[in-house]
Amino acid sequence: MPMSSQPMSRGTRVRGTRQAEALGSVLAELPAFSSAQEIHAELRRRGERVGLTTVYRQLQVLSQDGGVDTIRDESGETLYRRCRSSGHHHHVTCRSCGRSVEVEGRAIERWADRVAAEAGFVDVDHTVEIFGRCVDCA
Amino acid sequence: MPMSSQPMSRGTRVRGTRQAEALGSVLAELPAFSSAQEIHAELRRRGERVGLTTVYRQLQVLSQDGGVDTIRDESGETLYRRCRSSGHHHHVTCRSCGRSVEVEGRAIERWADRVAAEAGFVDVDHTVEIFGRCVDCA
DNA sequence: TCCTTATTGATAACGGTTTTCATTTTCTAC
DNA sequence: GTAGAAAATGAAAACCGTTATCAATAAGGA
Secondary structure (H helix, E strand, C coil): CCCCCCCCCCCCCCCCCHHHHHHHHHHHHCCECEEHHHHHHHHHHCCCCCCHHHHHHHHHHHHHHCCEEEEECCCCCEEEEECCCCCCCEEEEECCCCEEEEECCHHHHHHHHHHHHHCCCEEEEEEEEEEEECCCCC | CCCCCCCCCCCCCCCCCHHHHHHHHHHHHCCECEEHHHHHHHHHHCCCCCCHHHHHHHHHHHHHCCCEEEEECCCCCEEEEECCCCCCCEEEEECCCCEEEEECCHHHHHHHHHHHHHCCCEEEEEEEEEEEECCCCC
């Protein structure tokens, strides 16, 4: 009966507990990339009693399942935000408030694959992040 | 006398001490992105007595001055390598050995600026890193 | 309900990096 | 060459985000 590591369509893992429900609802409303600690603080602000460890754990699972996107700020801290689009995409993120827009760039994917191949690399992956200041923060 | 938050004036300060000289020579020879601790270990291997703190400090200054490039591996650790070309560029880096090739991509810079502008962002910056497995490691 | 197993969370540990601060070294001025 | 001020060094401690521990709790099927 253990069905722990079932494939499970993405996102369905984190359901069933009060804590997961609360986290999901906070994530659904947060418009900006936020740190695990910020998310935890937001939960407490709402009166939800969820341990910080649990927040980290859930976010880890969610990001593996593709339910949340992650980026790293300049200090190296990991920031999370619920994923809007399901395919491969990148972000334009505000340095000040964390607000973020998802963008596609097929040309970029092709470029990355090409230059890597030219350099003799295989099994290629890439990270592209764009930072700036959004209208409100400028 | 605190000197913490204004470490040193500016410019190419890293010269003049035995430690800086040793670090510069190690950096010149290391072909791969390496962590501060790896670089420190390499210094010790060569019989140079340089403190880990000093390695971190020098690398920080060098990266600010553009003398070394930095990337972050998947665990969040910062890796350093002496900068080969002087202009803006990106890297194709081997996940296994850290070996890296510098590449240019004017099309990518333009793309990043454009999508950011379209999203209403200003003061735009971007990070692009490509990872793969190099010929030797594949 | 009972029972097995997964989940939770307070706390401790971890690991990379930065701070502290007393000591050493460098550099400039004699 | 030497003195003295300023900068650099480095061992140790602090820092801080994150992960591991593990006893207690909660969930869901029989």
